Amino acid sequence: xxxxxxxxxxxxxxxxxxxxxxxxxxxxxxxxxxxxxxxxxxxxxxxxxxxxxxxxxxxxxxxxxxxxxxxxxxxxxxxx
Amino acid sequence: xxxxxxxxxxxxxxxxxxxxxxxxxxxxxxxxxxxxxxxxxxxxxxxxxxxxxxxxxxxxxxxxxxxxxxxxxxxxxxxxxxxxxxxxxxxxxxxxxxxxxxxxxxxxxxxxxxxxxxxxxxxxxxxxxxxxxxxxxxxxxxxxxxxxxxxxxxxxxxxxxxxxxxxxxxxxxxxxxxxxxxxxxxxxxxxxxxxxxxxxxxxxxxxxxxxxxxxxxxxxxxxxxxx
Numbered sequence: 001x002x003x004x005x006x007x008x009x010x011x012x013x014x015x016x017x018x019x020x021x022x023x024x025x026x027x028x029x030x031x032x033x034x035x036x037x038x039x040x041x042x043x044x045x046x047x048x049x050x051x052x053x054x055x056x057x058x059x060x061x062x063x064x065x066x067x068x069x070x071x072x073x074x075x076x077x078x079x080x
Numbered sequence: 081x082x083x084x085x086x087x088x089x090x091x092x093x094x095x096x097x098x099x100x101x102x103x104x105x106x107x108x109x110x111x112x113x114x115x116x117x118x119x120x121x122x123x124x125x126x127x128x129x130x131x132x133x134x135x136x137x138x139x140x141x142x143x144x145x146x147x148x149x150x151x152x153x154x155x156x157x158x159x160x161x162x163x164x165x166x167x168x169x170x171x172x173x174x175x176x177x178x179x180x181x182x183x184x185x186x187x188x189x190x191x192x193x194x195x196x197x198x199x200x201x202x203x204x205x206x207x208x209x210x211x212x213x214x215x216x217x218x219x220x221x222x223x224x225x226x227x228x229x230x231x232x233x234x235x236x237x238x239x240x241x242x243x244x245x246x247x248x249x250x251x252x253x254x255x256x257x258x259x260x261x262x263x264x265x266x267x268x269x270x271x272x273x274x275x276x277x278x279x280x281x282x283x284x285x286x287x288x289x290x291x292x293x294x295x296x297x298x299x300x301x302x303x304x305x306x307x
Binding site for chain 2: 003004005006007008009011012015016038039040041049052053055056059062063065066069070072073
């Protein structure tokens with residue numbers, strides 16, 4: 001069963017006029033690096049707010065952070 | 081097996097009978113769900129007459145009439161309980177009705193008439209929003225407004241956790257927080273979205289007593305298109 005936030009987001013994705021009206025921008029290399037630093041927890045706090053506001057405007061950049069966090073997960077241990 | 085476990089099968093069988101035009105099955109369905117649906121509509125802002133009229137139409141639409149006008153029940157996809165589906169259909173119709181009443185009651189502003197000299201320009205456009213699009217617009221604008229008023233940090237947490245499968249512990253590491261703080265921030269943000277969304281609806285349609293569960297059900301049914 002979908003969680004509440006997912007239901008709301010999918011609804012907006014389907015019906016939001018912004019989906020058609022706004023062209024999705026890719027983050028620049030500099031922003032991508034900052035997103036990865038943020039994911040690692042190494043981005044200085046004073047740089048976070050700027051990045052957070054950019055992410056609010058460009059939620060399509062969030063997978064960069066999610067993927068980086070997942071890449072940091074420890075792999076399965078050696079097989080016995 | 082207990083009777084409770086048999087219920088979905090019984091419901092499916094009753095729906096099938098209704099689809100086959102069995103008047104007794106439709107009467108049975110109406111007797112079973114009418115009181116709860118009436119309470120739901122009255123609880124959301126309908127008066128008793130409106131609730132009864134809306135439900136009379138709803139049951140009439142459940143009867144198969146022709147190939148061009150199949151039974152409303154054909155749209156039921158069994159993705160939720162029949163009563164939830166019927167209450168969402170009824171609620172959507174109530175919102176349509178109230179909005180039509182509102183638009184009928186609003187006179188055209190004199191300034192709008194004065195700015196148009198040609199009689200034909202005063203004839204209502206055929207591209208007026210349909211009740212369906214008016215409902216979607218109400219859900220969308222209230223929700224967008226609520227999300228815009230939500231903090232950037234809280235929105236990122238919700239998106240990472242609920243859309244991208246990142247754990248609260250991982251988000252906590254990113255912010256340098258304990259995961260309990262992440263959990264609290266997410267819960268507070270969801271509460272804010274709920275309050276702000278319903279607040280916007282109340283402001284626009286003060287008659288409508290929508291619960292958060294109603295709002296979610298309306299969004300979900302539109303999302304998967306099973307209304």
